[in-house]
Amino acid sequence: MADQDAQDRNLPASPKKIEKSRAEGQLPRSRDLPHFAMMLAAGMLLSFGGGRIADTLQQMLAQALHFDARMLAQADFMGTRLLELTLYFLLVVLPISVFLCLVAVASNIASGGWNWTMKPLAPKFSHLNPISGFGRLFSGQNLGQAMKAVLLALVLGVIGAMVMKDRLASYVGIMSVPLPAALAYAGQQLMGGAVFLGIALALFAVIDVPLQRQLYMRRMRMSHEEVKQEMKEAEGNQEIKARLRAKMREASRRRMMAAVPTADLVVMNPTHYAVALKYDDASMAAPRVIAKGADLLAMKIRDLATESKVPVLQSPVLARALYAHAELDKEIPVSLFSAVAQVLAYVYQLKAAMAGHGPKPDLPNPPVPPELDPHNKPGSGLPADPDLEGDKE
Incomplete structure (x- = not known):
């Protein structure tokens, strides 16, 4: 029955159906594009502001480990110091978090466009049915997404393992240098490995974005009966319109x-x-x-x-x-x-x-x-x- 229904839906989706699906929160979203955009944004932050961020965190750590007798004599010293360090840490982390959130939102908009609706948040009791949920879990679309996620994790794992194996001796040698130099060298090594991970994510994103659009338009395909019904709804009931015209002529x-x-x-x-x-x-x-x-x-x-x-x-x-x-x-x-x-x-x-x-x-x-x-x-x-x-x- 499902195969027959899929065969009947061989007409492209109408603008009205696409608009309706967007109102319900259904959009062609790619998960790989935000992953790549977030990693690229994080890499840019580390490349252009990594030194300044490291200096700020080093100063915060030095301030946190600084004590004297006058401070220790205060009963609320630990609470005051913890509050100061928390606010200081937020001043460093909050701009980075806001920037990464904006990148995530922009990457999602780039893949499916801007859409604002509250319908996806509405409770759907049909989703609580374990039988239908089991069917959705093993549907072709979800199985494809799961296989793609497994493949991505496997590729990233292989790249990470190869990078770690190639640079294991360098990581061990970090233990013999002072902490500031060790942190700088570790950052360089991490950036080198992140480049390969970013390339892999970019390849997946380039494939996934058009693929998601194609799958979305395939899900939106319409049958001949749906097209006829939509045209009837757009034109209105002809009998009712004829009666209205007759009444208007009579009046x-x-x-x-x-x-x-x-x-x-x-x-x-x-x-x-x-x-x-x-x-x-x-x-x-x-x-x-x-x-x-x-x-x-x-x-x-x-x-x-x-x-x-x-x-x-x-x-x-x-x-x-x-x-x-x-x-x-x-x-x-x-x-x-x-x-x-x-x-x-x-x-x-x-x-x-x-x-x-x-x-x-x-x-x-x-x-x-x-x-x-x-x-x-x-x-x-x-x-x-x-x-x-x-x-x-």
């Missing part, structure tokens, strides 16, 4: 139909398109489309306009142009200003004639640029208009 349609009784004019063609216009010269620079629809919705707009005593004008070309080029709740295009102005003037004159303040106006023939009529363009995407032939006649 927009209700708002639009509620605005029809406030229109100044409804332009139709006469059955397939309806566009309701409103114009207020005090607040609008041009007439605004407050409702529009095709087919059944156009009939509803017409019926509602008739019930609300809003004038309905049959102008097929203008209705098609407004439906195709004017946006809802937006002002009409500049190219249709002249045509809409004529039909609005007709409406105002008609209202005045019905009130007995003037003659009944003639039906207008608004000028609509031919390129704005969608039925003059193939593939317009608008519903078929059977009234078009009537318009031509």
Whole structure:
């Protein structure tokens, strides 16, 4: 079953899965790189500051072994001296420790990048299961890490043994020289051996860093089902989104139909398109489309306009142009200003004639640029208009 699952996971990890794994504290970390960096940093400290550190420790040792009768007469002499030596020792060791800690942090960041999360510290009771823990202990990854650690320890042990064997006579001869010279010579011999150990660690780090990245990306590989599920989560449930869109369209349609009784004019063609216009010269620079629809919705707009005593004008070309080029709740295009102005003037004159303040106006023939009529363009995407032939006649 595990082999089958591994075979199914043959797709590269997505950025989302990698981000999720980083949030859970899973990163490609190399243990050999920090080891090499720490040894290199320690070697640099000994090379450039070893003499000063040794002089400081020698002075501290001499001060610790200095006694006189006045000091011994004090009851709290030992406690005071111990506190002084401790603080003195901390002043020497603390900067070195901070430097080595920074090197360790920087080497880990170099291998896997910076990541801050508290999830790895959260208790996982599943790890307390001895059966699953036994399985993880003998997993391929842990066995590989164990074999690599054994190989590294063997290589370092062989190098250390060879260095000790080659310089054993020199170490024995140190006993015959004064202590300062013996310490300096021992430091030189240790640095010489540390160089070989550092070379071995560097080789392991050069191999381990890309290896850990490759193993990490292999663990993060995804199956086809996981990719599909992630895409579904990213896009959201299509059924829910469709229902939400339908509700939004219905709410927009209700708002639009509620605005029809406030229109100044409804332009139709006469059955397939309806566009309701409103114009207020005090607040609008041009007439605004407050409702529009095709087919059944156009009939509803017409019926509602008739019930609300809003004038309905049959102008097929203008209705098609407004439906195709004017946006809802937006002002009409500049190219249709002249045509809409004529039909609005007709409406105002008609209202005045019905009130007995003037003659009944003639039906207008608004000028609509031919390129704005969608039925003059193939593939317009608008519903078929059977009234078009009537318009031509």
